[in-house]
Amino acid sequence: MADHTPPGHALSLSAGCVLDLEPAETVGIAAASGYDLVGVRLANPRAQRDAVARALADHPVGLLDVEVVRLGADPLTDHDRALAETAADLGARFLLTVSDEPDEDVTTARVAELVDLLRGAPTRVALEPMRFTGVRTREAAERVARAAGATVLLDPLHLHRTGDDPARPADRALTGYAQLTDLADPGTTPPDLAHEARHDRVPPGHGGLDLGAFVAGLPPAVPLAVEVQSDRLRATTAPLERALMLRLAAETVLRGTA
Incomplete structure (x- = not known):
């Protein structure tokens, strides 16, 4: 495992940072750039x-999460089930899940189905709230997770865009892990929040979010997935250089919280 990360929170390279790579390549890049964990x-x-299983066997990184189950009003699809089964087979800690269904009871039922599928496996369902999805707020995600037996994934970008305070202490019993990312201009709301989240993030500590306060409010030692989907970085840096730069940026944030 990497020995660079300041004590307290293991760092994971999120798939979104290197979407120009195949999943198995992401594992190798995470190891080469010094992460403890990786997401695919x-x-x-x-x-x-x-291929991902072989890469994990060949490299000293653990698998934090597999992405992404997108829930709706209909029953789980074969693809949803395949993602859950593959996450369990690979030993992932979490199956990243979002819901496009605004009916909270329906979302709870769908999340509970995933939880049942993964019963006995090392993998837990992690529901991520986002303003542009059916589960918009931290409170809604926590209600669903509590009822369904799942966990919550917190991202400071999404918390900020829902008007939540990223520094507000997280529920220790429900928060499985968190993402570390930043916004160039948190004071300005873009017309398309989904586009911002998928294309315009900046490295941790390079924007205006108070990430030190966010990390301080998290449960001790929860993993942090560095999640920076950036068209600019993808166009100007190779995957290894990008992953290394993002790890160093995240570690600078974490040292400031020590």
Whole structure:
């Protein structure tokens, strides 16, 4: 495992930082750039599983999460089930889940189905709230997670965009892990929040979010997934250089909280 990270929170390279790579390549880049953990986004989980498993066996990083189950009003799809089964097979700590269904009871039922699928596996369902999805707020995600037996994934960008205070202490019993990212201009709200989240993030500590206060409000030692989806960085830096730069930026934030 990497020995660079300041004590307290293991760092993971999120898939979104290097979407120009195949999932198995992401594992190697995470190891080469000094992360403790890695996340992968699987478009075809059954076809990609073996390559990711080989990469994990070859490199000293653990698998934090598999992305992403997008829930709706309909029952779980074969793709949803394949993602859950593959996450369990690979030993992922979490299955990253979002819901596009605004009916909280329906979302709770769907999350509970995923939880049942993963019963006995090392993988837990992590529900991420975002303003542009059906589960918009931290409070809504916590209600669903509490009822369904899941966990919550917190991202300071999404908390800020819902008007929540990222520094507000997280629920220790429900928060499985968190993401570390930043916004260039938190005071300005763009017309398309989904586009901002998927294309315009900046490295931790390079924007205006108070990430030190966010980290201080998290449960001790929860993993932190560095999540910086940035068209600019993708166009100007190679994946290894990008991953290393983002790790160093995250570590600078964490040292400031020590």
